[in-house]
Amino acid sequence: VMSGVLGAPDPSYREALMQLESSMQTGGRLVLSPAERRLDQRLQQLKEAEMKKPDFPPALHFFKARSLIRSSPMYSLLQKMPKGGALHIHDFSMVDAEWLAMNVTYRPNCYMCVTGEQSMRFLFSSSSPKPLPLCSPWMQLEHLRAKMVNTTDLDNSIKASLTIFTDQDPEALYPSQDVVWKRFEQAFMSLWGLVTYAPVFRDYYYQGLSQFYKDNVMYLELRALLPQIYELDGSTHDRAWTLKTYQEITRQFVAEHPDFFGARIIFTVHRGVNTTLLTAAIEEAMRLQKDFPEIMAGFDLVGREDAGRSLWYFRDVLSLPAKRGVSLPFFFHAGETDLEGTEVDQNLLDALLFNTSRIGHGFALLRHPVAKNLSRKRGVAVEVCPISNQVLKLVADVRNHPAAVLMSEGHPLVISSDDPAMFGSSGLSDDFYEAFVGLGGKSSHIGTLKQLAVNSIRYSSLSPEQQEKALSLWQRRWDKFVSENSF
Amino acid sequence: VMSGVLGAPDPSYREALMQLESSMQTGGRLVLSPAERRLDQRLQQLKEAEMKKPDFPPALHFFKARSLIRSSPMYSLLQKMPKGGALHIHDFSMVDAEWLAMNVTYRPNCYMCVTGEQSMRFLFSSSSPKPLPLCSPWMQLEHLRAKMVNTTDLDNSIKASLTIFTDQDPEALYPSQDVVWKRFEQAFMSLWGLVTYAPVFRDYYYQGLSQFYKDNVMYLELRALLPQIYELDGSTHDRAWTLKTYQEITRQFVAEHPDFFGARIIFTVHRGVNTTLLTAAIEEAMRLQKDFPEIMAGFDLVGREDAGRSLWYFRDVLSLPAKRGVSLPFFFHAGETDLEGTEVDQNLLDALLFNTSRIGHGFALLRHPVAKNLSRKRGVAVEVCPISNQVLKLVADVRNHPAAVLMSEGHPLVISSDDPAMFGSSGLSDDFYEAFVGLGGKSSHIGTLKQLAVNSIRYSSLSPEQQEKALSLWQRRWDKFVSENSF
Numbered sequence: 001v002m003s004g005v006l007g008a009p010d011p012s013y014r015e016a017l018m019q020l021e022s023s024m025q026t027g028g029r030l031v032l033s034p035a036e037r038r039l040d041q042r043l044q045q046l047k048e049a050e051m052k053k054p055d056f057p058p059a060l061h062f063f064k065a066r067s068l069i070r071s072s073p074m075y076s077l078l079q080k081m082p083k084g085g086a087l088h089i090h091d092f093s094m095v096d097a098e099w100l101a102m103n104v105t106y107r108p109n110c111y112m113c114v115t116g117e118q119s120m121r122f123l124f125s126s127s128s129p130k131p132l133p134l135c136s137p138w139m140q141l142e143h144l145r146a147k148m149v150n151t152t153d154l155d156n157s158i159k160a161s162l163t164i165f166t167d168q169d170p171e172a173l174y175p176s177q178d179v180v181w182k183r184f185e186q187a188f189m190s191l192w193g194l195v196t197y198a199p200v201f202r203d204y205y206y207q208g209l210s211q212f213y214k215d216n217v218m219y220l221e222l223r224a225l226l227p228q229i230y231e232l233d234g235s236t237h238d239r240a241w242t243l244k245t246y247q248e249i250t251r252q253f254v255a256e257h258p259d260f261f262g263a264r265i266i267f268t269v270h271r272g273v274n275t276t277l278l279t280a281a282i283e284e285a286m287r288l289q290k291d292f293p294e295i296m297a298g299f300d301l302v303g304r305e306d307a308g309r310s311l312w313y314f315r316d317v318l319s320l321p322a323k324r325g326v327s328l329p330f331f332f333h334a335g336e337t338d339l340e341g342t343e344v345d346q347n348l349l350d351a352l353l354f355n356t357s358r359i360g361h362g363f364a365l366l367r368h369p370v371a372k373n374l375s376r377k378r379g380v381a382v383e384v385c386p387i388s389n390q391v392l393k394l395v396a397d398v399r400n401h402p403a404a405v406l407m408s409e410g411h412p413l414v415i416s417s418d419d420p421a422m423f424g425s426s427g428l429s430d431d432f433y434e435a436f437v438g439l440g441g442k443s444s445h446i447g448t449l450k451q452l453a454v455n456s457i458r459y460s461s462l463s464p465e466q467q468e469k470a471l472s473l474w475q476r477r478w479d480k481f482v483s484e485n486s487f
Numbered sequence: 488v489m490s491g492v493l494g495a496p497d498p499s500y501r502e503a504l505m506q507l508e509s510s511m512q513t514g515g516r517l518v519l520s521p522a523e524r525r526l527d528q529r530l531q532q533l534k535e536a537e538m539k540k541p542d543f544p545p546a547l548h549f550f551k552a553r554s555l556i557r558s559s560p561m562y563s564l565l566q567k568m569p570k571g572g573a574l575h576i577h578d579f580s581m582v583d584a585e586w587l588a589m590n591v592t593y594r595p596n597c598y599m600c601v602t603g604e605q606s607m608r609f610l611f612s613s614s615s616p617k618p619l620p621l622c623s624p625w626m627q628l629e630h631l632r633a634k635m636v637n638t639t640d641l642d643n644s645i646k647a648s649l650t651i652f653t654d655q656d657p658e659a660l661y662p663s664q665d666v667v668w669k670r671f672e673q674a675f676m677s678l679w680g681l682v683t684y685a686p687v688f689r690d691y692y693y694q695g696l697s698q699f700y701k702d703n704v705m706y707l708e709l710r711a712l713l714p715q716i717y718e719l720d721g722s723t724h725d726r727a728w729t730l731k732t733y734q735e736i737t738r739q740f741v742a743e744h745p746d747f748f749g750a751r752i753i754f755t756v757h758r759g760v761n762t763t764l765l766t767a768a769i770e771e772a773m774r775l776q777k778d779f780p781e782i783m784a785g786f787d788l789v790g791r792e793d794a795g796r797s798l799w800y801f802r803d804v805l806s807l808p809a810k811r812g813v814s815l816p817f818f819f820h821a822g823e824t825d826l827e828g829t830e831v832d833q834n835l836l837d838a839l840l841f842n843t844s845r846i847g848h849g850f851a852l853l854r855h856p857v858a859k860n861l862s863r864k865r866g867v868a869v870e871v872c873p874i875s876n877q878v879l880k881l882v883a884d885v886r887n888h889p890a891a892v893l894m895s896e897g898h899p900l901v902i903s904s905d906d907p908a909m910f911g912s913s914g915l916s917d918d919f920y921e922a923f924v925g926l927g928g929k930s931s932h933i934g935t936l937k938q939l940a941v942n943s944i945r946y947s948s949l950s951p952e953q954q955e956k957a958l959s960l961w962q963r964r965w966d967k968f969v970s971e972n973s974f
């Protein structure tokens with residue numbers, strides 16, 4: 001135990017330690033241009049304005065904070081910022097419920113039924129579909145709406161069924177992880193029949209790319225279930241078709257938007273499957289990886305970690321690619337839990353032992369110093385999704401999110417939004433707000449933002465050559481952003 | 488970016504990494520006896536029972552969790568455990584409000600008035616005291632109660648005024664840090680006139696020692712304001728008298744309880760003072776340290792950090808002892824904040840630069856990797872007070888408390904209860920429950936508890952010889968506890 005009497009602290013030693021600490025943080029070692037430093041002054045002023053608000057938005061549940069965030073000049077600036085890539089986004093939570101309700105459900109041949117739990121199910125069909133168990137009789141929305149004087153209430157109910165965002169008190173509505181996960185899964189069931197209808201599927205993905213593009217995101221890695229996509233007559237397409245469709249629409253979108261770099265797909269399977277099903281999926285993943293090297297990035301397991309099987313449970317299946325000498329990069333969700341020391345809590349270490357390319361969430365990483373060290377040394381970035389973790393009740397106040405620590409240590413990480421449409425966020429800007437103002441506190445600066453954007457390309461699945469291309473495209477957009485906003 | 492194809496993970500390598508990780512945690516390297524391992528099996532069963540509860544107590548606000556915790560067999564066992572020393576306790580929050588209301592306010596010559604904010608003030612006086620500004624006229628409690636048929640309501644109001652614990656919904660009653668700190672400070676004002684009355688002061692301290700003793704705590708380091716203590720005629724005593732009184736009562740208590748080791752005092756001053764007042768206090772602290780080396784442990788600043796001046800602001804005054812070559816050990820509160828990067832947030836580094844012996848709270852330590860590293864290398868222990876940090880709204884779910892990470896890394900730390908009477912906790916057992924079940928999760932075990940108890944002696948202000956004595960006293964009690972509870 002130390003005590004007492006040395007000299008009074010030397011101010012220059014103190015200054016050196018403080019500089020050492022700030023050089024360690026994300027972006028702490030970037031050399032900034034005069035224009036970037038001017039922009040940083042503005043950012044610091046805007047941040048102080050956020051901190052002086054009677055309610056500090058990152059301390060509030062995002063559903064309560066959203067309007068505060070959206071109306072802030074900080075948000076406008078972050079929205080304009082070229083943020084690079086969004087590396088942790090799920091296929092069917094790209095496009096807001098508004099578009100699904102007001103565009104998709106207004107298309108012809110759209111049927112709806114309502115479950116006992118008041119969750120909606122949808123289906124497009126050329127004839128009246130077979131009844132769905134535990135659901136009301138199917139109603140054709142065109143006919144239903146034609147009979148109504150005012151469809152606002154119906155449209156609002158539809159919207160509400162397709163997202164978990166709510167204007168009600170979220171803490172009262174979703175008191176526990178169990179409740180919010182249940183609602184979350186119900187909302188996916190709800191939109192399933194809409195987004196897996198072939199014409200909608202194409203439009204949905206195009207619309208999703210547009211929304212990210214408008215949010216100044218230039219690249220996406222999409223975790224996609226690659227489900228069977230159906231046509232109006234009930235016929236269906238296989239996974240290769242779905243993947244090819246992603247590829248075609250991506251190419252089309254890039255052709256139309258030359259400052260958008262592209263998108264790649266991480267094929268995902270629900271972790272609720274058994275070994276047989278997972279084996280089939282891994283084998284298909286290896287085929288797809290070989291057949292569609294341009295669009296296909298790798299493989300992941302999805303669904304609530306605490307409720308599912310551990311990676312170690314599936315170790316034999318997950319070893320198949322390595323055993324066969326076939327490359328199938330993994331991008332595992334791991335450590336999306338606050339239960340320390342469970343079987344599932346070992347997913348972090350196991351993801352790393354299976355050579356995962358990145359870690360989805362890694363919320364529990366700080367409690368696993370060995371895994372954390374491996375992740376850092378191997379440059380395995382953590383995909384941090386602050387709003388998702390808050391909404392799914394891992395942490396209440398974003399300042400207590402473990403990524404605040406990872407950022408202060410300069411751990412490899414990227415910011416993403418997981419399921420933006422489900423959480424009522426859009427693109428990456430809301431999560432960048434939470435990261436910059438909440439996780440970063442007063443210590444974050446323009447270098448933090450720049451590094452986060454650069455990380456999103458450096459830690460992407462793109463080849464080194466593609467990364468160079470993407471980086472130079474991003475750099476041009478960044479320089480423009482800086483010069484237009486620093487005054 | 489790593490990807491893909493090495494071999495399947497080697498189970499023995501995995502096992503080695505998991506063992507490495509568990510050896511890093513607090514108590515992870517202790518060698519356990521067969522009896523300790525049997526007791527650990529019981530502990531793990533009891534912990535699983537806690538985890539299976541529909542509401543996991545560490546995830547709840549302590550005010551809601553208390554009855555769940557208290558009724559658990561886990562709590563009973565932790566209560567019986569010899570926990571070593573309580574190193575972060577404040578002078579006037581040792582004894583529960585029940586005793587103050589039902590014993591102290593029933594003593595003769597006790598006057599009460601009520602402020603505009605419905606907070607009570609008390610004073611013992613041989614004659615009717617002068618009116619207090621912004622307070623109702625003084626009422627003598629003896630007379631007031633004599634006129635009442637039933638005093639239960641009055642007694643309950645008095646109790647409520649002396650603590651912030653409540654049966655109401657704490658999140659609704661204390662929606663923000665500002666609100667809860669205000670109530671907290673009001674409660675201290677409320678009990679001030681009771682506990683600074685000389686006869687009560689003595690009894691209160693003796694009663695406080697008894698409560699910790701009954702909770703199987705064998706040693707205390709008390710942060711004490713050493714205020715002027717008054718007699719019935721209004722005459723007052725100086726600080727030396729107060730300190731000497733602590734010393735006498737401690738000696739008496741130890742004489743009466745040979746398995747209690749003792750107590751030492753850390754003289755504290757409110758951080759709201761100006762430089763002149765702090766200079767006077769530091770000079771007095773140096774004198775007291777010289778005159779009462781047995782009881783006096785050192786110096787600290789108290790009060791809400793975010794609202795007060797930083798250590799660096801006071802750097803000249805705090806350097807006085809070093810400049811004069813006088814030993815005055817510091818035990819600074821530092822980093823009890825969730826505001827990253829503010830002036831106050833530098834207190835952690837500055838406390839270390841002023842050679843603090845320990846760090847009070849250190850809630851923000853993880854976000855300061857340089858300070859964290861210094862604290863670890865120099866063996867400057869963090870005094871972790873989970874319930875305090877939760878009640879004062881730094882973190883909602885104890886599992887997200889940064890000490891969960893510190894424990895997983897084996898950072899030097901002790902568990903304490905800060906202001907148990909204010910928070911409705913008692914001794915150390917509630918905080919040990921939160922630490923063992925909440926911070927430790929499934930990873931904590933008998934070694935964790937043992938190490939925490941040992942730490943509380945190793946990181947105390949006791950001399951090495953005293954520590955050896957205290958440790959051997961503790962070891963005897965521990966062996967008895969283990970043999971009586973492992974079956």
Ligand SMILES: [Zn+2]
Nearest residue numbers: 090333360418
């Ligand atoms: Zn995800």
Ligand SMILES: [Zn+2]
Nearest residue numbers: 577820847905
């Ligand atoms: Zn304290």
